[in-house]
Amino acid sequence: MPITGPSSYVPTTEQFEQHWQLADASLGAGNEIVFPDGTDSAALTVKKDALIAKRAEVQAKLNNKEIGRGDVEIKKAALLVRLVQFNDRVRAFFANTKWIGALPNAPQITEAQSKFTNPLDDVNNLWTQINADPATATPIVLVGGYTQAMCNTDLVAMKTSYATLNAAETFLKVTREERNDIQDQIYAILKTYRQVLPSFFAKGDALLESLPALSPLPGSTPNAVVASGSWNAATSQARITWSASTDPNLADYQVRFSPGPTYSTDDESVVATVQPGGTLEVFTNDGLATPGTTASFRVYVRVTTGNEKGSNTVVVTNPVGGGGPDPVTASGDWDQASADALITWDESADPNLDHYEIRMSPGSSYNSSSATTIGSVQSGTSEFHTTDGLANSGDVASFKVFVALTNGNEAGSNTVTITRP
Numbered sequence: 001m002p003i004t005g006p007s008s009y010v011p012t013t014e015q016f017e018q019h020w021q022l023a024d025a026s027l028g029a030g031n032e033i034v035f036p037d038g039t040d041s042a043a044l045t046v047k048k049d050a051l052i053a054k055r056a057e058v059q060a061k062l063n064n065k066e067i068g069r070g071d072v073e074i075k076k077a078a079l080l081v082r083l084v085q086f087n088d089r090v091r092a093f094f095a096n097t098k099w100i101g102a103l104p105n106a107p108q109i110t111e112a113q114s115k116f117t118n119p120l121d122d123v124n125n126l127w128t129q130i131n132a133d134p135a136t137a138t139p140i141v142l143v144g145g146y147t148q149a150m151c152n153t154d155l156v157a158m159k160t161s162y163a164t165l166n167a168a169e170t171f172l173k174v175t176r177e178e179r180n181d182i183q184d185q186i187y188a189i190l191k192t193y194r195q196v197l198p199s200f201f202a203k204g205d206a207l208l209e210s211l212p213a214l215s216p217l218p219g220s221t222p223n224a225v226v227a228s229g230s231w232n233a234a235t236s237q238a239r240i241t242w243s244a245s246t247d248p249n250l251a252d253y254q255v256r257f258s259p260g261p262t263y264s265t266d267d268e269s270v271v272a273t274v275q276p277g278g279t280l281e282v283f284t285n286d287g288l289a290t291p292g293t294t295a296s297f298r299v300y301v302r303v304t305t306g307n308e309k310g311s312n313t314v315v316v317t318n319p320v321g322g323g324g325p326d327p328v329t330a331s332g333d334w335d336q337a338s339a340d341a342l343i344t345w346d347e348s349a350d351p352n353l354d355h356y357e358i359r360m361s362p363g364s365s366y367n368s369s370s371a372t373t374i375g376s377v378q379s380g381t382s383e384f385h386t387t388d389g390l391a392n393s394g395d396v397a398s399f400k401v402f403v404a405l406t407n408g409n410e411a412g413s414n415t416v417t418i419t420r421p
Helices: 006-027 041-093 113-132 148-199
Strands: 227-232 237-242 250-259 269-274 281-284 294-303 308-310 314-317 330-335 340-345 353-362 372-378 383-386 396-405 410-412 416-419
Touching: 006 041, 006 148, 041 113, 041 148, 041 250, 041 294, 041 372, 113 148, 227 294, 227 314, 237 294, 237 314, 250 281, 269 281, 330 396, 330 416, 340 396, 340 416, 353 383, 372 383
Parallel strands: none
Antiparallel strands: 227 237, 237 281, 250 269, 250 294, 294 308, 294 314, 330 340, 340 383, 353 372, 353 396, 396 410, 396 416
16 A cells, blocks of 8 residues: 555555565566665665654654643543532632632633633632631531642642643654654655666566555545444443445555544554454554543545545543443423422432532523532432522523542533523
8 A cells, every 4th residue: 555644654665675675586686776875675674663663652652642631631620620619619608708709710621721720720829818817717628528738739730740741742742753754764765766666677577567656546535434433341442333435446444543632644553454344343442541541533444546535533532430420311490389490310320429419500501611519419319409590580590410420420411491480
């Protein structure tokens, strides 16, 4: 197959390497193909081995980056929960005080480093000030005995993880450029080989007719297949499946991945090659060896002309602590008898259930960034009464019931929107 990207360089180079050795054997000792600068088949082998080693180094640094990213995401999620809990506690115990106006808005989990850490710095500083205020009878302690000192420790740890991730990204960029330099050198050798070979053999010779292609032959690009994927708890691997190609020139399917939630053709590696008629399914833990890591996958249709087409991107995450719970189904309405909103849900059957959390955001659409926790209910209870967000006639609020596990994972229900009549 011709070169179509970084993942194809090694197999294509191996084809040229083998062809060159056959050509040298046909020409005989002392007549081998040597370029004016002294490059011969052995030099190509040296370059190929260097590329294999450098690709392994790139992959190791990609893994380091993804492990670092996963570590940051885990710490971000945990601290974001604490920020929401802190704001809720201050609103409940310090209403109509100077502290309310100083509460930071919860950042989106996808925010850049500074935009995410700044609100958490605000929480840490505000928490310290409130605890030190003579008017504060007892220091603020959140759910599970979580203190300001623990918040400070977790915040420092998250910033350290960010620094580790940033360093990993820098090392990756340098190593990737080193790999690209070797690829460029190999490409120049392969191109020259194709140019000089006809001067060594007569037209129609088998070695000329079998000369490997460097670029795809003219021809139509195949249609892409549709891929899907998920984490398979039974095998502790990602399961990737795809629809069948109907292209008459189908050569094979190639499953590729790149670490992280965004697919990069510059960093993709081959997971598996599946022949026509084979099972359209692959199990793999490539890029997913550590809980919390995420990998992106594509399935390529490759045809005999060397052309190829990648599928949609499938993103799979190796869950932390065995994965999140199944969400419950919630419902709700205004209860005239009790003059408040009544929210109910079906009980979770998860053996690791710790409690349920009810969260509310004002308006007819649930917004996770502005939602606040308005109640925590222990297992065995499946209803909750509230007037939060519904103080006046005509007010509208949206609610979700979250299943919270003992390992810290959670899952939110469908949105329940209630209007106060």
